[in-house]
Amino acid sequence: MTVPLLELKALKKYFAIGKRQRLKAVDGISFSIRKGETFGLVGESGSGKSTLGRTVVGLYEPTGGSIFYEGRNIHTFDRKEKREFNRYMQMIFQDPHASLNPRMTVNDLVAEGIDAYKLAKGKERQERIYELLEKVGLNKEHAKRYPHEFSGGQRQRIGIARALAVNPTFIVADEPISALDVSIQAQVINLMEDLQEKEGLTFLFIAHDLGMVKHISDRIGVMYLGNMMEMGKSEEIFANPLHPYTQALLSAIPIPSVTKRKERERILLNGDPPSPISPPSGCPFRTRCRHALPICSEIKPEWREMDTEHWVACHLY
Amino acid sequence: MSALLEVKDLTVSLKSHCGEVQAVRGVDFVVNEGEVLAIVGESGCGKSVTAQTIMGLLPKKLIKRQSGSIRFQGQELMGLSRSQLRKYKGAQMSMVFQDPMTSLNPTMKIGHQIIEGIVKHQKLSKKVAKQKAIELLHLVGIPHPEERYRQYPHELSGGMRQRVLIAIALSCHPKLIIADEPTTALDVTVQAQILDILKDLKTRLKTSIILITHDLGVVAEIAQRVIVMYAGKVVEKGTVEDILEHPNHPYTKALLSSLPRTDAKEKIRLKPIEGTPPDLYSPPKGCPFAPRCDNAMEICLQGMPKETRLSDSHISHCWLNDERCPSLKERLMLLNAEEGRKQA
Numbered sequence: 025m026t027v028p029l030l031e032l033k034a035l036k037k038y039f040a041i042g043k044r045q046r047l048k049a050v051d052g053i054s055f056s057i058r059k060g061e062t063f064g065l066v067g068e069s070g071s072g073k074s075t076l077g078r079t080v081v082g083l084y085e086p087t088g089g090s091i092f093y094e095g096r097n098i099h100t101f102d103r104k105e106k107r108e109f110n111r112y113m114q115m116i117f118q119d120p121h122a123s124l125n126p127r128m129t130v131n132d133l134v135a136e137g138i139d140a141y142k143l144a145k146g147k148e149r150q151e152r153i154y155e156l157l158e159k160v161g162l163n164k165e166h167a168k169r170y171p172h173e174f175s176g177g178q179r180q181r182i183g184i185a186r187a188l189a190v191n192p193t194f195i196v197a198d199e200p201i202s203a204l205d206v207s208i209q210a211q212v213i214n215l216m217e218d219l220q221e222k223e224g225l226t227f228l229f230i231a232h233d234l235g236m237v238k239h240i241s242d243r244i245g246v247m248y249l250g251n252m253m254e255m256g257k258s259e260e261i262f263a264n265p266l267h268p269y270t271q272a273l274l275s276a277i278p279i280p281s282v283t284k285r286k287e288r289e290r291i292l293l294n295g296d297p298p299s300p301i302s303p304p305s306g307c308p309f310r311t312r313c314r315h316a317l318p319i320c321s322e323i324k325p326e327w328r329e330m331d332t333e334h335w336v337a338c339h340l341y
Numbered sequence: 342m343s344a345l346l347e348v349k350d351l352t353v354s355l356k357s358h359c360g361e362v363q364a365v366r367g368v369d370f371v372v373n374e375g376e377v378l379a380i381v382g383e384s385g386c387g388k389s390v391t392a393q394t395i396m397g398l399l400p401k402k403l404i405k406r407q408s409g410s411i412r413f414q415g416q417e418l419m420g421l422s423r424s425q426l427r428k429y430k431g432a433q434m435s436m437v438f439q440d441p442m443t444s445l446n447p448t449m450k451i452g453h454q455i456i457e458g459i460v461k462h463q464k465l466s467k468k469v470a471k472q473k474a475i476e477l478l479h480l481v482g483i484p485h486p487e488e489r490y491r492q493y494p495h496e497l498s499g500g501m502r503q504r505v506l507i508a509i510a511l512s513c514h515p516k517l518i519i520a521d522e523p524t525t526a527l528d529v530t531v532q533a534q535i536l537d538i539l540k541d542l543k544t545r546l547k548t549s550i551i552l553i554t555h556d557l558g559v560v561a562e563i564a565q566r567v568i569v570m571y572a573g574k575v576v577e578k579g580t581v582e583d584i585l586e587h588p589n590h591p592y593t594k595a596l597l598s599s600l601p602r603t604d605a606k607e608k609i610r611l612k613p614i615e616g617t618p619p620d621l622y623s624p625p626k627g628c629p630f631a632p633r634c635d636n637a638m639e640i641c642l643q644g645m646p647k648e649t650r651l652s653d654s655h656i657s658h659c660w661l662n663d664e665r666c667p668s669l670k671e672r673l674m675l676l677n678a679e680e681g682r683k684q685a
Binding site for chain 2: 066069153175177210234283295296
């Protein structure tokens with residue numbers, strides 16, 4: 025097997041809350057992402073999916089565990105390598121209204137990365153900016169304008185152009201479409217798929233819209249309270265979910281069809297997820313699980329491969 | 342079933358720093374007793390302005406022009422003064438807002454926010470009102486209501502706060518609840534819980550609900566009838582089956598087909614609606630969807646289509662339904678002929 029592009033080993037990110045308490049946002053997660061694939065990360069708010077994405081691109085320093093890029097531990101990188109690694113890893117943010125500096129023109133916004141890495145100068149630089157804008161479905165005339173002159177969908181395109189400006193290999197997209205209208209969401213998703221095909225990009229796609237995640241991802245990981253509960257090929261997760269949490273999550277997706285809605289069984293979860301500051305003992309999901317056994321409160325279930333590439337952490341299996 | 346709320350030819354335009362926004366342009370609909378009516382559309386289509394006009398919540402200085410009729414149980418609400426309106430709003434009709442984080446007062450205990458309306462509208466003592474508030478909290482599925490009664494909003498999760506908002510809306514036994522995107526800010530699992538509560542209210546208390554949403558999945562879950570809005574106008578209305586299973590208007594069809602299918606075996610490319618909705622400072626004189634419509638004809642840019650009654654419940658506004666409109670086959674032939682002529 026070839027070396028995966030990115031490998032996480034027992035990655036942890038804790039935040040200190042006051043002097044005594046710690047919030048375990050990501051609590052020992054291991055998986056790898058292959059070159060050219062889209063890995064979807066789903067989970068409720070507070071499950072730690074955004075923290076994981078931010079730790080991967082280096083916006084947070086991990087508390088424990090390690091990240092391997094093309095087989096090399098990024099912790100061992102020297103300054104130059106670290107800088108190069110930061111160029112490979114780019115991010116698309118959720119809110120296109122808040123993630124663009126309102127006082128910069130589109131031209132300057134896109135050029136920021138190019139200048140920081142001194143990738144091009146003068147005429148070449150300008151041509152590159154135009155090329156990037158065209159790549160994301162905007163045009164030359166847009167370069168002189170400011171972010172407020174654009175709609176949400178267009179702003180998200182500017183965000184994508186910014187990420188692409190430094191020739192990345194890996195892009196973390198943190199809820200890139202949840203702030204957009206339904207009819208515009210499909211435009212952005214199609215753009216991301218096209219870019220992936222043309223540029224050979226690898227995506228970590230974080231979202232809570234399970235339908236979209238299934239559509240765009242090759243593999244999906246389901247997170248709950250900082251832990252990975254289940255991971256597998258996207259069709260497999262949808263056709264044959266093993267973890268009770270995944271089952272409940274999938275059954276809660278509202279389906280826009282009257283007939284199909286009647287056919288399926290709904291598993292209603294009670295209550296809210298517990299606080300990640302004091303998570304339950306054993307399996308984090310046991311407090312809301314309808315199959316909870318006595319063992320679930322004592323021992324944290326092992327992360328096991330049930331089928332080829334289908335991993336689950338649950339005492340039922 | 343009789344009509345609880347009748348909205349006729351509602352037109353609202355708002356003042357803004359760039360001029361007049363024609364937010365709602367002639368909207369008609371009826372809400373019957375004990376039913377859930379969903380208003381669907383993209384941001385800026387006028388669905389929230391419609392709701393806020395019914396509730397009389399738009400600030401007076403913002404309204405440029407407002408016309409049409411809103412009849413609630415036969416009583417005309419348009420043109421009533423603020424004090425006259427107070428008899429209805431809050432008591433007979435109430436509203437649940439989208440964002441449970443910002444629509445509760447952070448400096449007031451939950452309990453006080455609930456009894457505020459009860460004390461004002463029903464003239465009950467605080468003690469009786471407290472009893473009622475605890476019952477309400479219980480009704481919307483909040484565990485340990487006595488303790489919650491004394492807590493502040495920040496001590497509650499998003500789902501819990503949304504339940505408190507529903508409890509406040511229910512506090513005076515309204516006939517009509519307007520819920521503006523009540524589940525948009527919530528996780529899918531919590532969304533399912535809130536939708537169940539709303540469904541339960543409808544069957545148990547016979548409350549009518551106007552649900553404003555952009556999520557067609559939520560519509561299928563809870564609504565009986567649907568109106569689809571685009572650029573301040575109603576483009577299609579009908580029962581849930583009409584809209585979701587047999588959509589007629591190209592916009593409704595396009596919305597449905599832009600969604601990813603969770604049951605798809607292999608990857609099908611999504612069909613987005615290209616372009617963006619029109620600018621409502623100067624709305625087009627023809628069909629507002631025409632510039633983004635695959636089937637647009639010349640006439641679509643020139644005039645608004647009339648309403649076509651497809652069945653007793655199903656109404657669509659599209660030129661394709663006009664009897665003068667050639668069938669799809671004929672139109673394709675015409676197009677081909679035209680291209681042939683151009684090439685020649």
